[in-house]
Amino acid sequence: MPRRITDRTIPRAQAGDRIALIRERARRVPPGFVTTYGDLCPDAPRLAGTAMRHAGDHDVPWWRVVRSDGSLAVGARQRALLQAEDVPFRAGGERVDLRAARLPPEVL
């Protein structure tokens, strides 16, 4: 028996894949480096945030994703994980030194 078009065989296929793509890109960021929400999804940075929010169950190094200005979106927890990987911070210790730690977007 063929599925009816109302069975949603492909609905959201395109949209859902965007989240999956973001997770995949984030997984490529190696220890000691970071990327930004904007680098993960230039056209809709918030989506990268949404993706990272539920990243814990997908083997995604969410702590290596920071804001475009190097500040952290999560908190002390994230800072501890980054410092454990020797990610360089700028004077003040609140923002990551993107010039030194940002993974070039094109390698994602």
Next chain:
DNA sequence: TGCTTGACTTACG
């Protein structure tokens, strides 16, 4: 089904 949220970013004053 529809409206609100939000781990964001860029532009502007």
Next chain:
DNA sequence: CCGTAAGCCAAGC
């Protein structure tokens, strides 16, 4: 450097 505004779109309710 700080606050505001608009654009974005999946998730939640």
